[in-house]
Amino acid sequence: MSSINRLLTAGVIGSLLLAGVIIAQTANWLLDSALLDYMASDLRAESRSLLKAIRRGPDGVVALDSTATDPAYDTPLSGRYFVVTIGDRQWRSRSLWDEQLAPTGPHAPGGDLVAGPNQQRLLWDRTGYRRLGESVTVLVGVDYSPILDDIRQIRHLLLASGILALILLALLQQYLVRRSLRPLGLARQQIEQLTTGTITALDETVPRELAPLVREINHLLRDTQQQLHRSRTALADLSHALKTPLAVLRNLTDRDAVRCDPALRDAMNAQIEQIRQRITREMAHARTAGSRRPDSFFNIDTDLPLLLDSVRSAQRQAIPIDTQLQLTGQLPWEREDLLELLGNLLDNACKWGRDTIRLAIQRRDDNLLIQVDDDGPGIPEAKLQQVLERGERLDQSVLGHGLGLAIVADKVAVYGGNITFSRSEYGGLGVTVELPWRSP
Amino acid sequence: MRLLLVEDNVALADELVPLLQRNGYAVDWLVDGRDAAVQASDNPYDIIVLDLGLPGRDGIEVLQQWRASALSTAVLVLTARDSWADRIEGLKAGADDYLTKPFHPEELVLRLQALVRRTHSVANQSVLDAGGIRLDEARQCASVGGAPVQLTGSEFQMLRYFMLHPGSLLSRSHLAEHLYDNERERDSNVIEVHINRLRRKLGRGVIETRRGQGYCFRGTAE
Structure with a gap:
């Protein structure tokens, strides 16, 4: 996976390194050649001053007057040397001591160095002159190694400071990258909150570069929400619009013309019932919100009593519902979803139960545990097994036991929970719903 | 027994009015929520059957207005809104019973009977x-x-x-x-x-x- 951080770091460090190397090399070469040029002209001047020290002696012989030369030539191994050749006579500077100064190869001023005495590296110049009618060759050498040492030191210093600068720059750059990527991290956290429904839009106070992206996401979000809202409304409208004609149809089956043909009446009623169940189930599924906005959470203290009232009023004979609640206040689930879930469970229990219905709500480990038990006929053992084997999916075979259970199973699936059926301790059906606890 | 039916679907009302009349109710039928809000207060109805998705004014609002003006007539809500949250909403607004569409005609009649008896404090018996x-x-x-x-x-x-x-x-x-x-x-x-x-x-x-x-x-x- 590509990383913006890695890419930026590699880019910055790489280009800094390249620029550093080029600058260092150029500076090094410029320094070197300037020094060599300077030394070469110095050597030429030295060579000429030695030429001036060649005089005709009182004996009429042309010789080098060693008293007129630079005192540095008299100090042994001083780093300044000469060899003057006049005809077949040769004068060597005292500083040479026992060493030879005999460079070979083509002469290049400021060019090749020769090994001198005492591991010195000598820069040399050999020039031929004519003086006082004699052919004179002046060879001068100067120790270049102190300057080489200086250059080496400068190079080391440059390298060290370059590396230090590079490290500092890399750290600074890391800091800047982290800092400028931080809004991205925040946006990511907010998007996470979006999916859980804690917030409805991203914060738009972000750096200018990120703002268009955030605005686009918000825009997309609004569009999607509107679309979802439209779809839900359309579905609700459709389902409501269908139910009234279905009610008309069902009333029509009560007419004498249909009444006198029981087979026809049953067939019509069966079809109407199928349509009704289908609409109700899909509607309940589409309504499942799954969001986590605390203002729309289920409140066990205020919502449950109303629900119990409404379940009781939905049944013509009211069976008392024994409630065992180990939780109070808000539960982190959408109010409508839990109402639907509990309502259908209790309604089913009331439909089949005779005298006893028990509702237990508790938290066990990381689950919300809802148990509803009744003393009705329950689901026959064979069918119960069938339901259990197929997992949470209920189909038409048990729909006789209530469309409600199918709706409950759908809701439970949306919340990633479990539904299990058993024989209750009262002999009827026991339904256990487990929903993974959500952090609000 | 005077009964006010508030239902905006003509076809359903055409079925319900004769059904209710056959079962001994004197039925007035209204379509608009605003009319219903006024008429229920002006006439001594014994029971009201109220649809929620009404033109003019939502049934829940109409019901709330009735209860706010101390109208105590028993109200049976007859609606396509079938979620439990809707039911609770209806009961909170002051409905005495809540029946969802589509319903069996006998179911409606039985519930009306039960409701009438309950408002007259007669025990819940079949006769x-x-x-x-x-x-x-x-x-x-x-x-x-x-x-x-x-x-x-x-x-x-x-x-x-x-x-x-x-x-x-x-x-x-x-x-x-x-x-x-x-x-x-x-x-x-x-x-x-x-x-x-x-x-x-x-x-x-x-x-x-x-x-x-x-x-x-x-x-x-x-």
Whole structure:
């Protein structure tokens, strides 16, 4: 996976390194050649001053007057040397001591160095002159190694400071990258909150570069929400619009013309019932919100009593519902979803139960545990097994036991929970719903 | 028994009005929520069947307004909104019962019967029993001491009203208001005629006349 951080770091460090190397090399070469040029002209001047020290002696012989030369030539191994050749006579500077100064190869001023005495590296110049009618060759050498040492030191210093600068720059750059990527991290956290429904839009106070992206996401979000809202409304409208004609149809089956043909009446009623169940189930599924906005959470203290009232009023004979609640206040689930879930469970229990219905709500480990038990006929053992084997999916075979259970199973699936059926301790059906606890 | 039906679907109302009339209710039918809000307060209805998705004004709002103005008439909400949250909403707004569409016609009739009895604090039983007379609402016939008595629709309607208000003094105009819908001519002679027919079938002392005041159900026991 590509990383913006890695890419930026590699880019910055790489280009800094390249620029550093080029600058260092150029500076090094410029320094070197300037020094060599300077030394070469110095050597030429030295060579000429030695030429001036060649005089005709009182004996009429042309010789080098060693008293007129630079005192540095008299100090042994001083780093300044000469060899003057006049005809077949040769004068060597005292500083040479026992060493030879005999460079070979083509002469290049400021060019090749020769090994001198005492591991010195000598820069040399050999020039031929004519003086006082004699052919004179002046060879001068100067120790270049102190300057080489200086250059080496400068190079080391440059390298060290370059590396230090590079490290500092890399750290600074890391800091800047982290800092400028931080809004991205925040946006990511907010998007996470979006999916859980804690917030409805991203914060738009972000750096200018990120703002268009955030605005686009918000825009997309609004569009999607509107679309979802439209779809839900359309579905609700459709389902409501269908139910009234279905009610008309069902009333029509009560007419004498249909009444006198029981087979026809049953067939019509069966079809109407199928349509009704289908609409109700899909509607309940589409309504499942799954969001986590605390203002729309289920409140066990205020919502449950109303629900119990409404379940009781939905049944013509009211069976008392024994409630065992180990939780109070808000539960982190959408109010409508839990109402639907509990309502259908209790309604089913009331439909089949005779005298006893028990509702237990508790938290066990990381689950919300809802148990509803009744003393009705329950689901026959064979069918119960069938339901259990197929997992949470209920189909038409048990729909006789209530469309409600199918709706409950759908809701439970949306919340990633479990539904299990058993024989209750009262002999009827026991339904256990487990929903993974959500952090609000 | 005066019943106000508020339902905006004409086809459904066309089925419901005769169904309710057959079951002994004097039915007024309204389509618009705003009309319903006013008319329920102006007329002495015994029971109201209210749809929620109404033109003009939502049924829940209408119901809230009724309850806010201390109208205590029993209301059965008849709606396509079938989620439990909607049911709770309906009960909170003041509905006495909540039935979702599509429904079985018998279910509606049974729930209305139960609701009427509940508002008159009569025990939840399948037959209405008062003053030695048993009235089978499903078959619309009475029995006195085990002997069945056939009744016409109007007679059934009137007898049921008397039996729901045993011992109460009911004026002629009160009876007219509660037994006939707004469309019907309220001729006090008609009431007299029906009362006389009931007396002939069930015994003279069943309904007592209090001159200038009205009628009172006494039953056959006295």
